[in-house]
Amino acid sequence: MSKAREAKAAKIRQLMETEGDAVGTSTRGFNEGRYESVQTLDDYEGLKSEARAIKEDAIERLPELLDQLRETVEANGGTLYIADDDADANRYIREVCEDKDAERVVKSKSMTSEEIEVNHELEAADIDVVETDLGEWVLQVADDSPSHIVAPAIHKSREAIADLFNETFEPDEPLETAEELTMFAREQLGELIEDADVGMTGANFITADTGTMALVTSEGNARKTAVVPDTHVAVAGVEKIIPTVEDLQPFVELIGKSGTGQDITSYISLLTPPVESPTVDFDDPDTPLTETETDREFHLVLIDNGRMDMRDDDQLRETLYCIRCSACSNVCANFQHVGGHAFGGETYSGGIGTGWEAGVEGLDTAAEFNDLCTGCSRCTTACPVEIDIPWINTVVRDRVNRGEASEVDWLVEGLTPDEEPGGVSLQKRFFGNFETAAKVGSFFAPLSNWASQLSVSRDLMERFLGIDARRELPAFQRETLKDWFDARNSHVENPTRTAVLYPDVYTNHVQVERGKAAVRALEALGVDVVVPDVRSSGRAPLSQGMIATAEDHAHDVYAGLAEHIDDGRDIVVIEPSDLAMFQTEYEKFLPEKSFQRISEASYEVMEYVFGLLENGVDADALATTDSEEVAYHSHCQQRTLGLEGHTEAVLSRLGYDVVTSDVECCGMAGSFGYKSEYYELSVDVGSELQGQFQTDETKHRTVVASGTSCLEQLDSLLRRPSQHPIQLVAPQR
Amino acid sequence: MSTGTVATFEDSLERLEVGWTHTSVDGLADVLNEVCDEPTVGVELPYDGVELPSWVNTDPTPADLRAANAGITAAGIGIADYGSVVVQGTPDGVEPVSLFADRHVAVLKESDIVPGMPEAFEWLGEEFRTGHSSAIIATGPSATADMGALVKGAHGPKDVHVVILDE
Ligand code: SF4
Numbered sequence: 001m002s003k004a005r006e007a008k009a010a011k012i013r014q015l016m017e018t019e020g021d022a023v024g025t026s027t028r029g030f031n032e033g034r035y036e037s038v039q040t041l042d043d044y045e046g047l048k049s050e051a052r053a054i055k056e057d058a059i060e061r062l063p064e065l066l067d068q069l070r071e072t073v074e075a076n077g078g079t080l081y082i083a084d085d086d087a088d089a090n091r092y093i094r095e096v097c098e099d100k101d102a103e104r105v106v107k108s109k110s111m112t113s114e115e116i117e118v119n120h121e122l123e124a125a126d127i128d129v130v131e132t133d134l135g136e137w138v139l140q141v142a143d144d145s146p147s148h149i150v151a152p153a154i155h156k157s158r159e160a161i162a163d164l165f166n167e168t169f170e171p172d173e174p175l176e177t178a179e180e181l182t183m184f185a186r187e188q189l190g191e192l193i194e195d196a197d198v199g200m201t202g203a204n205f206i207t208a209d210t211g212t213m214a215l216v217t218s219e220g221n222a223r224k225t226a227v228v229p230d231t232h233v234a235v236a237g238v239e240k241i242i243p244t245v246e247d248l249q250p251f252v253e254l255i256g257k258s259g260t261g262q263d264i265t266s267y268i269s270l271l272t273p274p275v276e277s278p279t280v281d282f283d284d285p286d287t288p289l290t291e292t293e294t295d296r297e298f299h300l301v302l303i304d305n306g307r308m309d310m311r312d313d314d315q316l317r318e319t320l321y322c323i324r325c326s327a328c329s330n331v332c333a334n335f336q337h338v339g340g341h342a343f344g345g346e347t348y349s350g351g352i353g354t355g356w357e358a359g360v361e362g363l364d365t366a367a368e369f370n371d372l373c374t375g376c377s378r379c380t381t382a383c384p385v386e387i388d389i390p391w392i393n394t395v396v397r398d399r400v401n402r403g404e405a406s407e408v409d410w411l412v413e414g415l416t417p418d419e420e421p422g423g424v425s426l427q428k429r430f431f432g433n434f435e436t437a438a439k440v441g442s443f444f445a446p447l448s449n450w451a452s453q454l455s456v457s458r459d460l461m462e463r464f465l466g467i468d469a470r471r472e473l474p475a476f477q478r479e480t481l482k483d484w485f486d487a488r489n490s491h492v493e494n495p496t497r498t499a500v501l502y503p504d505v506y507t508n509h510v511q512v513e514r515g516k517a518a519v520r521a522l523e524a525l526g527v528d529v530v531v532p533d534v535r536s537s538g539r540a541p542l543s544q545g546m547i548a549t550a551e552d553h554a555h556d557v558y559a560g561l562a563e564h565i566d567d568g569r570d571i572v573v574i575e576p577s578d579l580a581m582f583q584t585e586y587e588k589f590l591p592e593k594s595f596q597r598i599s600e601a602s603y604e605v606m607e608y609v610f611g612l613l614e615n616g617v618d619a620d621a622l623a624t625t626d627s628e629e630v631a632y633h634s635h636c637q638q639r640t641l642g643l644e645g646h647t648e649a650v651l652s653r654l655g656y657d658v659v660t661s662d663v664e665c666c667g668m669a670g671s672f673g674y675k676s677e678y679y680e681l682s683v684d685v686g687s688e689l690q691g692q693f694q695t696d697e698t699k700h701r702t703v704v705a706s707g708t709s710c711l712e713q714l715d716s717l718l719r720r721p722s723q724h725p726i727q728l729v730a731p732q733r
Numbered sequence: 734m735s736t737g738t739v740a741t742f743e744d745s746l747e748r749l750e751v752g753w754t755h756t757s758v759d760g761l762a763d764v765l766n767e768v769c770d771e772p773t774v775g776v777e778l779p780y781d782g783v784e785l786p787s788w789v790n791t792d793p794t795p796a797d798l799r800a801a802n803a804g805i806t807a808a809g810i811g812i813a814d815y816g817s818v819v820v821q822g823t824p825d826g827v828e829p830v831s832l833f834a835d836r837h838v839a840v841l842k843e844s845d846i847v848p849g850m851p852e853a854f855e856w857l858g859e860e861f862r863t864g865h866s867s868a869i870i871a872t873g874p875s876a877t878a879d880m881g882a883l884v885k886g887a888h889g890p891k892d893v894h895v896v897i898l899d900e
Contacts, residue, residue: 026878040814076866134887135879151879158881178882185880186888193888194795210861220832220875220889227828245858249850252870260878264815267889268870270857275867277828285796289826 023339033261072211078298086116109133110202273298319355333665374669397545481515495528534560576638635707668713745816775805804834822867
């Protein structure tokens with residue numbers, strides 16, 4: 001393994017051991033909470049679209065809204081400062097504190113202030129800064145950094161916090177329970193807040209019409225921070241502005257549900273500072289509040305720090321719609337296992353972290369963890385503002401590729417049939433051009449399989465391509481699906497429909513049996529099947545960030561399928577990740593009309609079978625059973641497309657007794673598990689699926705899975721074989 | 734407002750484990766006596782014919798706030814779907830009184846309960862445009878899970894009680 005890969009693998013391994021359990025327990029809890037909580041909404045999808053529309057509009061009109069906000073804030077008696085970057089913001093904030101002769105600033109949690117590292121600036125000016133969010137305070141005491149955007153100390157267990165407090169503060173009685181720790185922190189922080197001179201908060205949203213900021217919290221520390229001292233500084237990115245108070249509504253309903261799975265957080269503070277509440281001056285404990293001189297001062301500091309450039313960037317712009325709810329981190333299987341210390345940059349972490357870091361810090365920082373996004377797409381339906389997070393990560397990956405110093409260009413340039421510049425790493429090129437490897441592999445099979453298994457080959461593959469020697473390689477079939485299909489004579493009398501079975505790379509070269517099964521099943525149901533010669537979908541290069549190559553595939557695939565669509569044929573796809581290309585990513589690559597045609601004509605194979613059965617085709621043509629027990633694992637992209645249920649429905653109708661896995665992801669996600677730096681993480685993530693299929697209820701069940709990666713992962717995790725569901729239901733010949 | 738909305742509000746409070754009492758203007762003093770331990774601080778309620786009992790300290794100092802067991806304030810509206818009360822900051826100290834004591838007692842009129850967030854924000858928009866400078870949508874007690882398990886009463890009240898006034 002190369003040094004860099006070795007180092008990355010070691011870091012991931014260490015974090016899985018030390019922080020993985022704590023992060024996993026909390027994020028999974030948040031995620032399950034989200035599933036439950038969004039069910040209480042009458043129209044979850046509608047609310048999300050509304051939230052997105054508000055953000056789209058606000059970012060579009062940002063300059064105008066900034067002007068309006070300046071007017072309202074000033075009319076209210078506050079000050080608005082727009083800072084170009086972190087240094088500018090820090091200087092301004094320090095000067096405000098110095099003008100007040102502030103000795104202590106109390107802060108409530110804010111990612112933007114983490115981004116600019118304002119604590120350093122203030123501490124250097126001898127101003128004491130105290131984090132009042134309990135999680136942030138734990139990190140401050142421990143001199144540690146946040147690992148999650150909403151729950152910053154998520155990686156610390158209760159025991160670790162107890163040890164930390166007991167060592168640092170030496171309380172009379174050692175602290176132990178969560179209750180004791182919380183009350184201890186409440187007391188300590190309460191005193192620190194009482195004689196603070198300046199309160200600093202973030203702002204989740206700011207409305208341009210009234211200058212009202214919304215703070216979403218549960219602890220109440222933001223309330224105290226904003227109300228106790230007479231000076232309030234709020235720090236936020238310029239993207240936090242929305243037009244009106246009414247526009248807050250969808251966000252208030254979505255943010256807690258999406259993030260921690262609470263219906264709503266305990267407090268949503270809506271403040272139009274300087275607020276009318278009297279200051280609470282604990283230095284003067286005996287003067288009634290109503291007689292306290294209240295001369296409040298308010299400074300709103302909005303930070304650009306790369307955001308206006310992101311706004312001009314057609315690909316990164318969507319990142320600005322993010323409301324930092326953390327749903328994309330919580331749903332992410334890889335994040336659940338390593339947390340933000342591996343899956344994060346200088347400030348931001350998780351799915352959308354790459355977009356933020358690319359925008360505010362630069363590509364180098366984003367590159368450090370960008371590859372941890374496997375593009376599984378589970379986050380896209382979790383995001384309350386409908387951001388296509390995997391796409392942003394792919395774009396950043398592409399840009400990183402283009403900027404990367406070349407490894408061995410002279411070796412690959414001209415040999416690989418892709419559209420990429422020289423910088424793309426050999427590993428990425430190999431996986432991105434898997435179609436070529438598969439063609440060669442099948443042509444020389446079984447020799448190629450034998451040769452690739454030799455230890456000397458595995459060594460070379462590991463050294464040059466970073467393909468982990470512990471992962472079993474796919475075995476190429478000498479006879480491809482296309483060869484098999486062309487060589488056989490099939491004829492369906494009076495077909496009800498005609499379908500094109502899309503020969504994806506894996507089905508054509510490796511998992512040929514599932515392709516044959518699909519042909520048999522469809523023919524048995526009265527469908528005339530065609531297997532054309534069409535290029536691979538482009539999923540492989542896309543997941544390596546090779547966008548130009550993927551786009552090239554998209555055009556070829558469309559060209560290859562267009563005449564079939566013209567003839568009214570349905571496109572049936574076995575591999576869900578390819579179907580997802582046709583139905584989502586191709587929108588970026590094809591003219592609108594073409595995209596619509598291909599996405600509307602294409603079906604997942606079990607979805608198609610379901611449709612046929614629904615339309616009255618006789619199910620007895622398939623392999624029925626009475627109560628054969630099956631353990632079924634759907635596929636991430638299939639679930640994102642909402643197609644998991646069709647397989648369950650078909651299996652149930654044919655008499656199978658189905659148990660479905662409910663893990664977010666198998667952990668393999670395409671080429672990810674082959675890469676030596678990620679192999680162990682892939683196995684760790686997979687262990688959850690493994691666990692679900694080895695309980696007393698499931699361990700004897702027949703295993704079926706829809707995706708290639710899932711099948712490979714399951715094959716290596718379980719002792720019993722797995723197959724695609726179509727193989728189970730297809731007539732044997 | 735329909736009785737359905739009030740029932741939904743009460744169900745939501747139940748789910749949050751927030752206590753609630755339905756009472757008339759005349760019964761208010763007794764209810765407060767029951768749900769508040771002394772010392773209690775409070776802010777006069779803006780409802781016709783309603784006055785806080787004399788044992789409620791309505792002109793608290795910071796020291797009183799710190800020592801209070803309960804803090805009584807009005808709530809502008811209640812939000813049925815969520816069991817939230819909207820507490821508006823005023824110069825006489827609604828915000829600190831609702832924040833520092835261990836128990837927050839929020840009093841609202843039955844007719845001020847709205848079904849959901851859309852109605853709440855219509856109302857809030859109006860309030861903010863016509864001069865109110867702050868409001869808190871408060872749902873249940875303050876809470877944190879940062880120390881490894883859910884604990885009520887992180888920085889704010891550990892407990893909330895809602896009093897619904899019939900008219
Ligand atoms: S990208 Fe979406 S899901 Fe992720 S933090 Fe932002 S708003 Fe939440």
